[in-house]
Amino acid sequence: MRATKYNSLSQLAAVMTGFAVTILLLESGALLTWADRLDVGAARSGAVRVTAALHKALQPLGVEQVRKESLDGLDRLGWTDDPARLLAAREKSSLGVAGSNSPCMVAAHAPSSATPKTVAPVVAGVPKITALKPLPPAAPGQTRVVALVGDSMMAVGLSDVLLRQTATDKNLRIVKAFRSGTGLARPDVFDWMEEYPAMIGDEKPDAVIVAIGANDGQGFVEDGKTLAFGSDAWVKVYQQRTTDFLNLLTQNGAHVVWVGLPPMKAGAYNDRAAEINRIAYTVVSQNPLATWWNPQPYIGDEAGGFRELETLPDGKTTRIRAADGIHLSDEGAALLVPALIGWLNPAPPPITTAQVAPQETPVQASRHRRGARGRSARP
Amino acid sequence: MLFPTVEFALFFLAVLLVAWSLHRWNSAHKLFLLAASYVFYGFWNWSYVPLLFGISLVSGLVAQRIQASGSPRPRKLWLVLGVVICLATLGYYKYTAFFLTTVLNLWAHVARPPRVRIPEPLLPLGVSFFVFHAISLMMDAYRGKLKERVRLSDALLYVAFFPQLIAGPILRASKFLPQLRAPRNPNAIRVNRALLLIVAGLFKKVVISNLLATRLVEQVFAAPQTFSRGDVLLAIYGYAAQIYCDFSGYTDIAIGCAMLLGYRFPRNFNAPYTATNPQDFWRRWHISLSSWLRDYLYIPLGGSRGSAGRTCVNLMITMLLGGLWHGAAWTFVIWGALHGFYLIVHRVWSGIKWTPLVRFRQTAAWRWMARVLLFNAVCLGWVFFRSSSFEIAFAVLRRLAAPGAITLASVPVAMALIAGLAGQFQPLRWRKALEFELGSWPAMVRGGAFAAAVFGIELLGPSGVAPFIYFRF
Numbered sequence: 001m002r003a004t005k006y007n008s009l010s011q012l013a014a015v016m017t018g019f020a021v022t023i024l025l026l027e028s029g030a031l032l033t034w035a036d037r038l039d040v041g042a043a044r045s046g047a048v049r050v051t052a053a054l055h056k057a058l059q060p061l062g063v064e065q066v067r068k069e070s071l072d073g074l075d076r077l078g079w080t081d082d083p084a085r086l087l088a089a090r091e092k093s094s095l096g097v098a099g100s101n102s103p104c105m106v107a108a109h110a111p112s113s114a115t116p117k118t119v120a121p122v123v124a125g126v127p128k129i130t131a132l133k134p135l136p137p138a139a140p141g142q143t144r145v146v147a148l149v150g151d152s153m154m155a156v157g158l159s160d161v162l163l164r165q166t167a168t169d170k171n172l173r174i175v176k177a178f179r180s181g182t183g184l185a186r187p188d189v190f191d192w193m194e195e196y197p198a199m200i201g202d203e204k205p206d207a208v209i210v211a212i213g214a215n216d217g218q219g220f221v222e223d224g225k226t227l228a229f230g231s232d233a234w235v236k237v238y239q240q241r242t243t244d245f246l247n248l249l250t251q252n253g254a255h256v257v258w259v260g261l262p263p264m265k266a267g268a269y270n271d272r273a274a275e276i277n278r279i280a281y282t283v284v285s286q287n288p289l290a291t292w293w294n295p296q297p298y299i300g301d302e303a304g305g306f307r308e309l310e311t312l313p314d315g316k317t318t319r320i321r322a323a324d325g326i327h328l329s330d331e332g333a334a335l336l337v338p339a340l341i342g343w344l345n346p347a348p349p350p351i352t353t354a355q356v357a358p359q360e361t362p363v364q365a366s367r368h369r370r371g372a373r374g375r376s377a378r379p
Numbered sequence: 380m381l382f383p384t385v386e387f388a389l390f391f392l393a394v395l396l397v398a399w400s401l402h403r404w405n406s407a408h409k410l411f412l413l414a415a416s417y418v419f420y421g422f423w424n425w426s427y428v429p430l431l432f433g434i435s436l437v438s439g440l441v442a443q444r445i446q447a448s449g450s451p452r453p454r455k456l457w458l459v460l461g462v463v464i465c466l467a468t469l470g471y472y473k474y475t476a477f478f479l480t481t482v483l484n485l486w487a488h489v490a491r492p493p494r495v496r497i498p499e500p501l502l503p504l505g506v507s508f509f510v511f512h513a514i515s516l517m518m519d520a521y522r523g524k525l526k527e528r529v530r531l532s533d534a535l536l537y538v539a540f541f542p543q544l545i546a547g548p549i550l551r552a553s554k555f556l557p558q559l560r561a562p563r564n565p566n567a568i569r570v571n572r573a574l575l576l577i578v579a580g581l582f583k584k585v586v587i588s589n590l591l592a593t594r595l596v597e598q599v600f601a602a603p604q605t606f607s608r609g610d611v612l613l614a615i616y617g618y619a620a621q622i623y624c625d626f627s628g629y630t631d632i633a634i635g636c637a638m639l640l641g642y643r644f645p646r647n648f649n650a651p652y653t654a655t656n657p658q659d660f661w662r663r664w665h666i667s668l669s670s671w672l673r674d675y676l677y678i679p680l681g682g683s684r685g686s687a688g689r690t691c692v693n694l695m696i697t698m699l700l701g702g703l704w705h706g707a708a709w710t711f712v713i714w715g716a717l718h719g720f721y722l723i724v725h726r727v728w729s730g731i732k733w734t735p736l737v738r739f740r741q742t743a744a745w746r747w748m749a750r751v752l753l754f755n756a757v758c759l760g761w762v763f764f765r766s767s768s769f770e771i772a773f774a775v776l777r778r779l780a781a782p783g784a785i786t787l788a789s790v791p792v793a794m795a796l797i798a799g800l801a802g803q804f805q806p807l808r809w810r811k812a813l814e815f816e817l818g819s820w821p822a823m824v825r826g827g828a829f830a831a832a833v834f835g836i837e838l839l840g841p842s843g844v845a846p847f848i849y850f851r852f
Contacts, residue, residue: 005569005571005572005814005815005818006566006567006568006569007568007569007570007571007822008565008566008568009399009402009565009566009568011568011570011822012399012568012570012639012822014821014822014823014826015570015574015822015823015825015826015829016392016395016826017823017826018822018823018824018825018826018827018829018830019826019827019829019830020392020826020830021826021827021830022826022827022829022830022831022834023830023833023834026830026831026834027834027837030837031385034385067834067838070838071838074838074839077790078789078790078791079791079839080841081590081593081594081841159601160601160602163601163602163604163605164601164602164603164604164605164774167602167604167605168604265501308476308497308499309476309480309497309499311483311492311494315484315487315491315492316484316487317479317480317483317484317487317492318480319476319480323501323502324501325501329767330767330768330771
């Protein structure tokens with residue numbers, strides 16, 4: 001019994017060797033994908049070189065095919081959670097044609113006529129207050145289809161509160177099209193141009209609320225060249241990707257509100273978020289169907305900086321940001337949602353412009369309300 | 380660094396190689412493991428490594444001072460000093476905002492509260508775990524459970540040892556420090572058991588927990604108003620399976636990794652949903668935390684030595700603080716209060732010695748009824764544990780009465796749910812038989828089988844890995 005229960009160091013070494021050899025055979029492609037998705041830098045370059053060499057050496061053995069066929073089989077069973085893969089598997093099985101492209105993907109990759117030939121110069125700063133003019137009321141009996149799009153800035157907090165507050169509104173139908181850990185900087189990791197059509201499926205959103213960019217403060221590789229974050233070349237490519245993505249969102253005439261990144265707790269990260277905001281604003285302000293919306297007045301401090309806690313008009317002090325200093329808490333998201341629902345203008349009752357395009361900042365308004373409350377409490 | 384990632388796999392293989400090559404030189408071996416532990420922690424955020432080092436250093440020095448003090452008074456003073464430093468650190472990072480906002484919100488009921496700038500430091504990863512390790516070290520030194528004098532280097536490694544650093548299990552100094560005294564035995568490595576634990580842990584986390592989280596639980600708890608009773612009930616049971624698989628999966632991997640390095644960690648879960656009463660549940664769920672709370676909080680409070688009323692008070696205090704340990708929010712306190720209530724009810728119930736009832740409690744029918752009842756009571760607690768606010772928790776509970784179609788049921792969800800819950804009823808002999816069977820295989824083949832299992836898990840798991848739930852504690 002003891003001989004089988006305990007092993008020696010040499011047996012452990014043999015087990016680990018067996019493990020390493022088998023895993024390299026089975027996963028050399030996955031390892032290359034992993035290396036490719038690392039943050040751009042020296043570590044990534046080294047990892048890509050090593051894993052690419054391994055993959056190249058092992059590919060002729062054909063073991064990689066096991067992985068591909070296994071994944072295809074699982075996709076056909078509906079096991080995958082990747083919308084594009086799921087859609088491709090469904091189409092493959094319904095058409096019986098291997099490797100056919102879905103119409104959505106073709107549409108997604110087709111150059112849009114609205115794509116500008118040249119990219120606009122990036123603005124020096126974003127406006128502090130951006131009013132949201134409500135959409136025209138939907139026709140009686142017509143449901144407004146709203147897509148919630150983005151990375152974890154949408155997935156954490158904002159989408160939850162939007163879903164909750166619109167749950168009973170029969171005039172709105174919400175389509176969830178958000179995914180944490182994604183962005184526009186790394187289509188090699190998650191390609192929004194391919195995934196968004198798969199995520200919305202047959203829906204044709206009339207309105208889109210998008211919150212994206214929190215993961216984009218990183219370099220990437222374009223045409224074999226490593227582009228450092230914020231460099232002119234990086235800005236140009238990222239701006240073009242943002243333009244393409246916005247064109248995709250608006251291609252069926254959908255109206256878009258692009259929610260800017262809020263102030264972040266970490267200073268360096270905040271600088272990157274500001275750069276992403278400037279690019280997004282530059283792109284969005286060129287598109288007549290889209291509005292870039294600054295959340296800072298609602299959840300930032302008086303100087304436009306990060307604010308973790310807020311005393312609400314009812315006197316309750318609450319945390320408006322998640323513990324990571326990046327995402328919104330539900331209470332923080334709740335400060336943004338009234339304006340967004342106002343923009344969606346679900347009828348009835350109609351929402352006036354004054355409610356969603358404040359003459360004073362939301363922070364000022366909140367303080368004034370508190371002041372009034374305080375005065376009435378203490379005559 | 381998350382366990383189910385390529386980064387951790389590479390890190391661990393390198394650590395395994397170097398650590399065993401240094402096993403003859405115990406000091407160098409331990410120094411290397413300490414450095415590796417700081418690299419592991421610094422991979423998340425280097426700026427908190429000094430905090431980890433500081434807490435370890437303080438606890439090690441205090442433990443030494445306690446051991447060196449002959450009379451009870453200075454020993455007690457050193458212990459109090461060390462525990463206060465540890466709890467103040469935990470309080471500052473984890474509870475400052477919670478405490479101050481609670482005060483301000485209570486204040487607002489009677490007058491306008493003052494405007495105060497509340498410090499909100501970033502919560503260091505695993506701070507609740509390494510602070511509890513530090514307290515265990517000092518308490519064990521105070522109680523004379525450490526047979527030999529504490530070495531500072533051992534104390535540093537005990538608190539920071541990477542397999543348990545971020546989410547436990549919470550080791551006892553009296554059980555772990557003796558393992559650091561002698562070099563690891565290169566002929567007594569439980570490779571098969573370790574590999575089975577790692578594979579089981581990966582499967583529970585990557586496949587079951589992630590799948591239930593993304594396809595069921597997160598959707599319902601984000602906006603319960605949009606789901607009917609069938610989906611809500613599925614999500615509540617799904618969360619029971621998810622949190623078990625998430626946390627026990629993490630500790631299985633931690634125990635397996637430590638085992639490959641030649642160290643023994645205590646068991647942290649023992650099929651908790653098979654429990655038939657709340658006391659039994661807490662002997663099976665997060666065993667290292669519940670025994671820590673029992674030994675260092677419940678028993679010092681008086682345990683069950685006083686009157687029945689005093690025992691109930693002690694139980695409730697222990698569970699309330701246990702709830703607060705999990706997170707700085709009132710939902711966690713209510714979760715703790717519910718479990719305190721369950722324990723008190725069980726105590727009263729089991730104290731009834733009416734003969735027909737005693738006989739009935741011994742029947743299989745009652746055991747199954749009790750199991751189902753307890754599971755649902757635990758699930759009620761999970762609703763508060765999972766919800767970000769009372770508003771969500773009560774919305775979830777209200778929706779249990781809402782009619783409508785089930786929309787989130789699917790084959791993968793059903794399979795994950797069944798595997799997560801029913802898997803706990805598998806007989807222990809199956810695992811032992813498998814371990815025994817593996818022992819007869821050639822070592823290289825065992826490694827290949829382990830790789831094939833990892834490959835299968837990677838294929839079955841959703842893309843991306845969600846953070847472990849217990850990381851935030």
